[in-house]
Amino acid sequence: MSSFAVGSGLSIASILLAVIVLAAMLIWVERRLLGFWQERLGPNRVGWFGILQVVADMIKIFTKEDWVPPFADRLSFVLAPAIIMVVVLMSFAVIPFTPEIGVIDSNIGVLFVLAMASLGAYSVMLGGLSSNNKYALLGSLRAAAQMVSYEVFMGISLLGVVVLAGSFNLRGIVESQADGWYIIPQCIGFLIFLIAGVAESHRLPFDIPEAEQEICAGYHTEYSGMKFGMFFVGEYLGLVLISSLITVLFFGGWLGPSFLPPIVWFALKAGFFIAFFILMRAALPRPRYDQLMSYGWLFLLPLSLLNLLLTGVVVLSTL
Amino acid sequence: MSVAVAASSKQDVSSRIPPGLRAKFAGRIVAEQFTCDGIPTVWVDRADVVEFLRELRDGEKPRFEMLFDLTAIDERLRTRREGQPASEFTVVYHLMSFSGNCDFRVKVALFDADLGVPTATGLWPAANWYEREVWDMFGIDFAGHPNLFRLILPPTWEGHPLRKEHPARATEMDPYSLDDDQAAYEQGALLFNPEQWGMQRKSENSEFMFLNLGPNHPSVHGAFRIALQLDGETLIDAVPDIGYHHRGAEKMAERQSWHTFIPYTDRIDYLGGVMNNLPYVMAVEKMAGIEVPERAKVIRVMLAEMFRLCSHLLFYGTFAQDVGQLSPIFYMFVERERIFNIIESICGARMHPGWFRIGGVAQDLPEGWDMRVRELLEFMPPRIDEYDAMVLDNGVLKRRTQGIGVYDTQEAFDWGVTGAGLRATGLEWDFRKQRPYAGYDNFEFDVPIAVNGDCYDRCAVRVEEMRQSLRIIKQCLDNMPGGPYKSEHPLTTPPRKKETLRDIETLINHFLSVSWGPVVPPEEATVAIEATKGINSYYLVSDGSGGSYRTRIRTPSFAHLQMIPHISNGFMVADLIAIIASIDFVMADVDR
Numbered sequence: 001m002s003s004f005a006v007g008s009g010l011s012i013a014s015i016l017l018a019v020i021v022l023a024a025m026l027i028w029v030e031r032r033l034l035g036f037w038q039e040r041l042g043p044n045r046v047g048w049f050g051i052l053q054v055v056a057d058m059i060k061i062f063t064k065e066d067w068v069p070p071f072a073d074r075l076s077f078v079l080a081p082a083i084i085m086v087v088v089l090m091s092f093a094v095i096p097f098t099p100e101i102g103v104i105d106s107n108i109g110v111l112f113v114l115a116m117a118s119l120g121a122y123s124v125m126l127g128g129l130s131s132n133n134k135y136a137l138l139g140s141l142r143a144a145a146q147m148v149s150y151e152v153f154m155g156i157s158l159l160g161v162v163v164l165a166g167s168f169n170l171r172g173i174v175e176s177q178a179d180g181w182y183i184i185p186q187c188i189g190f191l192i193f194l195i196a197g198v199a200e201s202h203r204l205p206f207d208i209p210e211a212e213q214e215i216c217a218g219y220h221t222e223y224s225g226m227k228f229g230m231f232f233v234g235e236y237l238g239l240v241l242i243s244s245l246i247t248v249l250f251f252g253g254w255l256g257p258s259f260l261p262p263i264v265w266f267a268l269k270a271g272f273f274i275a276f277f278i279l280m281r282a283a284l285p286r287p288r289y290d291q292l293m294s295y296g297w298l299f300l301l302p303l304s305l306l307n308l309l310l311t312g313v314v315v316l317s318t319l
Numbered sequence: 320m321s322v323a324v325a326a327s328s329k330q331d332v333s334s335r336i337p338p339g340l341r342a343k344f345a346g347r348i349v350a351e352q353f354t355c356d357g358i359p360t361v362w363v364d365r366a367d368v369v370e371f372l373r374e375l376r377d378g379e380k381p382r383f384e385m386l387f388d389l390t391a392i393d394e395r396l397r398t399r400r401e402g403q404p405a406s407e408f409t410v411v412y413h414l415m416s417f418s419g420n421c422d423f424r425v426k427v428a429l430f431d432a433d434l435g436v437p438t439a440t441g442l443w444p445a446a447n448w449y450e451r452e453v454w455d456m457f458g459i460d461f462a463g464h465p466n467l468f469r470l471i472l473p474p475t476w477e478g479h480p481l482r483k484e485h486p487a488r489a490t491e492m493d494p495y496s497l498d499d500d501q502a503a504y505e506q507g508a509l510l511f512n513p514e515q516w517g518m519q520r521k522s523e524n525s526e527f528m529f530l531n532l533g534p535n536h537p538s539v540h541g542a543f544r545i546a547l548q549l550d551g552e553t554l555i556d557a558v559p560d561i562g563y564h565h566r567g568a569e570k571m572a573e574r575q576s577w578h579t580f581i582p583y584t585d586r587i588d589y590l591g592g593v594m595n596n597l598p599y600v601m602a603v604e605k606m607a608g609i610e611v612p613e614r615a616k617v618i619r620v621m622l623a624e625m626f627r628l629c630s631h632l633l634f635y636g637t638f639a640q641d642v643g644q645l646s647p648i649f650y651m652f653v654e655r656e657r658i659f660n661i662i663e664s665i666c667g668a669r670m671h672p673g674w675f676r677i678g679g680v681a682q683d684l685p686e687g688w689d690m691r692v693r694e695l696l697e698f699m700p701p702r703i704d705e706y707d708a709m710v711l712d713n714g715v716l717k718r719r720t721q722g723i724g725v726y727d728t729q730e731a732f733d734w735g736v737t738g739a740g741l742r743a744t745g746l747e748w749d750f751r752k753q754r755p756y757a758g759y760d761n762f763e764f765d766v767p768i769a770v771n772g773d774c775y776d777r778c779a780v781r782v783e784e785m786r787q788s789l790r791i792i793k794q795c796l797d798n799m800p801g802g803p804y805k806s807e808h809p810l811t812t813p814p815r816k817k818e819t820l821r822d823i824e825t826l827i828n829h830f831l832s833v834s835w836g837p838v839v840p841p842e843e844a845t846v847a848i849e850a851t852k853g854i855n856s857y858y859l860v861s862d863g864s865g866g867s868y869r870t871r872i873r874t875p876s877f878a879h880l881q882m883i884p885h886i887s888n889g890f891m892v893a894d895l896i897a898i899i900a901s902i903d904f905v906m907a908d909v910d911r
Contacts, residue, residue, distance in 0.1 A: 038649035134530050138552065138892070205643060205715065213538045213641045214893050285715045286643025288893045289552065 012103050019092055023236040028054045030236075030278050037282045064225035072222060073130040080127035081223065081230035084120055088237040091116040095244050096171040098254045098262035109170035110162060113245065114155050117200055120238070121147040124202075124209060127231070128219030139218025142289050143202065143209035149296050150199040156304040157192035160185075160311040161249050174253035181252040185314075188307040190250045192300055197246065199292070201238035203277060205284040208292060243273035335359045335421065339379040344371060350404045352426070355605055356844040358413075360424040362404050365436045368427050372412060372442055381419020384732040386439065387847075388413035388873040389449035391457045392860060393483045395431070399841035399863045407431045408459060412439070413845065413858070413873070417732070417746065420753050422845070435460040445735035448881045456481035456569075466517065471562035471910060474508045480570055487567075487574050511546065516558045518548045525550055530892075534563045538641050538896045541906030545883065545895075552891045557884045561877075564906035572870030576836030577603050578812040580867065582673035584857075587872055588908040589670065590633055591851045592626040592662070593619075596675035597757060598848045598857045603677050606842040606861050609808040613800040615679035616758035621692070621795035622674070623757075624788040625662055628699070629655050630851035631781045631788075634903040638778050639710045641900035642719045647710050654702055661691045677812055677837065679805030692796050699789055703782065711779060720774035724886045724898035727772055734885065735878035738853025739780045740902065744772035750849035757848075761798075762791050774901035781903065810837040836865045852876055852903055872911050876904035 028043065028051060035042025043050035068074055094109035096102040106112055121144060128140020162168060164185060165176040173182075183190050199206040210218035217223075220231045247253055247269040254262030287295070333351060336359045341348070349362040363371045375383045392409045394400065406428030414423045427436055438461040439446040450461040451470035458479035461467055469476065478485050486492050497505070513520055513529055521527055533544035542563035548556040568587060572580050584595040597619060604611060611619075632655045636648030659669040665688055666672030666681070674681045710716060726736070728744040741748060749766040751759040767783030769776035805811055814832035818825040841863035847856035853875025862868035879902045887895045 034645070038646050039653050040649055134528060138530075141552075204645060207643075211643065211893070213643065214896050216537065282646045284644065285639065285713060285719060286893075287715050288719055288891060290891065291718060 011101060015092060015097070015101065015103060016089065019089065019237065019240060020233070023233050023240055024054050024058065025051075026236045026239065026274065027057065027232070029274075030281075033275065033278050034282055037279065058229075061226055061229040066225050066227070069131065069133075069222050071132045073132065076126045076130035077222075078227065080123050080130060081220075081227045081234065083123035083126070084234035085230050085237070087116045087119045087123070088234055088241055091241050092244075094170055095241075095248060096174055096253060097244075097266050101263065102171065105171050106169065108168050110158055110168045110173075113170075113241075114151065114158075117154070118147075118151055120200070121151075123231075123234070124219050127223070128209075131219070131222040133222050135215045135217070136219050136221045138215045139209045139211075139221070142211075142215075143219055145293060146199055146202065146206070146208055146289070149293060150196045153192055153296060153300045153304050154196035154200060156301070156308055157189045157196060158249065159308050160189040163308070163311050163315055170248050174248055174255065177252040177255060181250060181255075183250040186250060186307070186311070188303060189311075190246070192304045192307070193249070194246065195300065197242035198277065198280065199296075201235060201242055203235065203239065204281040205286050206292060208286065208289050211286060239274055239277055240270065243270040243277070246270075246273050329353050332357050332359055336361065337379050337381070340371075340374055343374060343378075349428070350402070352403055352843075354424070354843040354845075355608075356602075356846065358422045358424050358845060360426060360843075362426045362428060365410075365427045365429065368410075368412075368425065369437050369439060369442065371425060372414070372439055375414055375423055375425070376442060381416040381421055383414035383416045383419075383423050384729075385415045385417065385735055386412065386443040386445050386449070387415040387422070387735065387854075388856065388858070388871070389439070389446060389453065390858065390871045390873075391453045391459055391481075392869045393457065393481060396483050397860075397862050397868055401841075404428050408434055408457060410436055410453065410459060411858070411871075413856075417748055424845075429459065434458060435462055437462050438464040440464060443735070444733055444885070445878055445881060448877065455479065458482065469562075471565045473505075473562070475505055480567065485570075487570050513546075513548070516546055518546075518556050518558065522550075527555060532895075533560075538899060539906075540637065540899070540904060543880070543906050543909070547892070547895070549892070552893075554888050554890055554892070554895060557887055557895065559880050559883050561880060561906070561909050563910070565910040566907075568911040569870050569872060572867045574866070576866045577839055578677060578836045580870070581675065581677075582671065584872075585671035585673050586907060587874060587911055588630075588850060588852060588855065588876070588905055590626075590630040590905055591855075591908075592622075592629070592670055593666070593672055593674050594623045594626045594630075594848070594850055595855070596673065597623055598846045598850075598855055599859075600675045600677050601756065601848070602844045602846040602857045602859045603839060605844045605846060606859065607677070607808070607810045607837070607839050609678045609806050609810060611679055611757075611806055612803045613758070614802045615804050615806070617795050617799055618680050618684060618804060619675060619757055620759065620762070621792055622662065622665065622680075624791045624795075625658055625695075627788045627851050628785055628792075629658050629662075630903075631785045632658075634781055635706065635710065635778065635785075638900045638903075639716065641896050642716050644710065644713070644716065647706060650702070650706065650709075654699065657698065658695060661695055664688070664691060676805060677810065678808050679803070679811065683804045684799075689796055689799075692792060696789060696793050696796070700786070703785055707782065711775075711782060717775060719893070720778070720897050720901065721771070723774045723890060723894045724901060725771065725773045726882070726886050730882075730885070731772075734882040736853070736882060737875050737878070738849070738851075739777055739784065740853065740879060742766065743769045743776040743780045745770040750847060750854055754847075756846070762794050764790050774897050777901045777903070810839065812837055838863065838865050847873075850875065852905075852908060853879065855908075874908045874911060876902075876906075876908040879904055880909055 032042045043053035046052040046056045068077055091113050093103040094106050094112050124143040125140045128136040161182050164182060165173040167173060202209050220228055251269050254266045256265035332353060347367050349364060352360040354360055390411050394406050394409055408429040410427045412425040438450055448470060450464055453459050454467050455469045455471050456479055528549045530547040530549055532547055533539045534542040544560040546558045547554060568583055571583055581596055584599045587595050632651040636651035639647040663669050666674040728746045731741045731744050745768055747766050747768050752766050764787040767780050769780050814829050819829045839861045841861050843860050845856055845858040847854050855875060856873040858871035859867050860869040887898045
């Protein structure tokens with residue numbers, strides 16, 4: 001047991017590997033699920049049910065020319081995709097997968113995740129600005145506005161959970177849900193977190209920074225090969241991260257009836273939300289950039305503050 | 320016989336020229352021309368033309384609200400011009416009255432030494448592109464035009480291609496080569512210069528960003544370019560640039576026989592399929608005096624409506640997709656595929672069957688066609704209802720499209736907007752109802768309208784039109800008449816063969832008709848139809864030969880694109896995409 005405890009080298013390595021492989025596999029999962037929902041097949045030729053499509057894609061993306069446009073700012077252009085990978089992977093450090101599996105047990109886990117999410121905005125901004133392309137510029141402007149404002153609601157929506165659990169430690173938050181998941185007292189917080197989470201990982205319907213129909217590919221218009229691949233996988237890593245966080249904060253993490261091991265419970269819950277995000281992508285159109293902003297500031301912000309206030313009142317009155 | 324018909328209706332046509340107009344321009348009307356389509360055609364001097372057009376627009380009823388088309392004819396090689404004043408280049412204005420439901424044609428004679436007419440842009444903003452196109456194609460100058468430079472051809476093009484002396488084929492020209500100097504010159508001509516497009520580089524408070532949307536962009540539905548002048552993400556101005564999809568269809572028509580041009584028409588609005596054949600073959604039939612049998616008419620209507628369904632389905636899906644909805648397009652392609660399968664089993668081809676013939680259609684309906692059409696009528700309606708729940712009822716989509724890209728009926732007239740874009744402004748005006756052609760008067764259907772004239776309404780109108788198309792197809796299915804599928808007229812192609820081996824006269828006729836094609840009497844005719852995207856018309860001039868002397872294809876998308884800056888300035892980039900999507904155009908239909 002000791003070689004696989006929280007924070008051990010083996011544990012870190014296996015989590016890192018599992019998360020990256022999972023994110024890559026998600027590309028296949030998403031394409032198959034979208035195909036299923038859209039009355040078409042999706043990738044089904046490479047390997048069993050097309051499962052090796054990811055490998056084929058990876059071979060293609062790794063063997064592509066590593067090209068930097070001559071008009072781009074080289075350093076920040078190369079740095080940008082690395083940032084998104086690093087900050088999202090760092091966030092996984094504080095996620096408690098099971099009582100035994102996890103990288104660190106931080107007392108400021110929630111804050112750490114929020115801090116990393118804020119840094120993620122730099123990746124998108126730098127990527128867009130350094131490309132020296134007008135579409136990329138528009139994309140990074142949109143991204144900056146969207147990510148900065150949605151972090152606010154994301155943070156506030158989490159505080160209800162923190163108040164209830166009395167802890168910033170994600171492991172502590174899971175353990176405090178043994179008597180009941182926070183989805184019930186914190187359903188408003190959950191909804192806001194869900195919306196802000198999609199906006200943070202800028203997936204449809206909130207993929208405004210890379211809205212293909214409007215600004216081609218937004219901030220990563222000029223990217224290709226592995227650098228594009230890092231943005232791409234980074235997006236899926238973000239998807240896994242948001243789903244894991246929802247599981248940890250609102251759905252009791254690994255907790256569940258004992259006929260299944262904790263890691264399976266965790267995977268099931270997180271997997272459900274991943275599928276939900278994919279379904280959302282298949283179903284919804286994209287709001288306009290200013291509509292998204294006013295929705296956030298005029299509706300989500302007051303609502304999340306109200307939620308925090310009510311939670312505070314309830315907690316104080318039952319002390 | 321057709322001559323007798325023409326003689327009897329000549330008085331009739333002449334009486335349609337408003338008497339007040341006749342009185343006001345007494346002595347200044349150069350000539351009246353009779354054409355077999357019954358549209359009053361009046362020749363005036365170029366000094367009078369703007370006043371004459373203004374009188375037609377604002378004078379006594381019927382008022383001609385729309386400049387439907389503006390084009391020219393190179394008359395220098397035309398031999399059969401009986402009753403027309405001398406002219407080397409004729410500028411043709413085609414006006415349309417919606418209040419009076421009639422047309423008017425004004426012609427101005429010009430001579431090569433002095434090619435110029437005053438501009439009509441002061442009367443109709445739509446005249447802008449039409450005049451630029453005429454300048455581009457014929458070299459006719461429009462005095463007072465705000466920006467008379469090439470519209471469709473590249474700025475470095477030499478010559479004016481629709482003039483008769485301009486070669487039609489690459490083999491008639493010197494071999495093409497591009498040396499370094501020439502390449503540099505061509506590159507230089509591509510440099511973007513905002514001032515030339517009428518745009519400022521900066522205002523008092525901010526420096527504008529110029530964004531080149533297209534010619535390759537996910538949302539421009541083909542090769543279409545719009546230069547955007549942006550302040551942040553807000554559109555200050557937009558200048559559409561077209562011509563990337565130009566194939567010279569009008570020039571090609573002059574090299575083809577009447578029969579062999581039919582497949583080219585399929586590619587004009589490439590989503591309209593055989594619907595494109597319809598105005599062309601009807602115009603030829605009108606000039607040749609061919610009566611189409613009932614069965615052929617109903618078959619034509621049925622196929623045209625199937626293509627309307629296909630085109631509207633594609634519009635619906637891409638509209639949702641351009642607003643960011645990923646899935647509907649895939650569902651609609653499933654439907655479209657099923658309709659194409661039916662079309663293929665009837666015509667033998669899917670998107671471009673080229674299946675209508677002068678005088679009828681190419682073959683009779685195959686055995687068992689009714690079963691497949693019945694299937695279509697069963698699977699479509701519930702699917703359309705499902706799409707409404709998915710797309711039109713979606714709150715985000717409504718917020719993205721309602722109140723965006725609004726124009727009213729008067730603006731639609733000014734800019735030459737027809738089709739669903741016109742009906743979305745509240746005007747119930749469908750060619751199939753107002754001027755039933757091809758037997759549409761035998762069908763029961765409604766003309767859906769909407770009142771707000773925004774992106775959402777344009778989509779809603781088209782969705783309802785799909786239901787009406789299904790109604791029409793059902794009536795075709797239930798009431799398909801028997802009889803021949805093609806007229807017995809000698810000018811139809813392929814010609815009759817029954818008697819060819821018995822008498823030499825018929826054999827000679829057959830031989831000539833097959834090898835040279837039919838010879839259509841010297842006439843002029845415009846035939847317009849309610850196509851998938853608006854009113855599409857063919858103006859054909861026959862010089863009594865085996866091919867068209869001049870073919871003018873008036874397409875709806877051309878006029879619609881010109882309007883984009885007018886309805887999108889002040890909105891955001893995302894709104895512009897919604898507006899473009901709601902117009903429903905294909906670039907082949909714009910550039911021809």
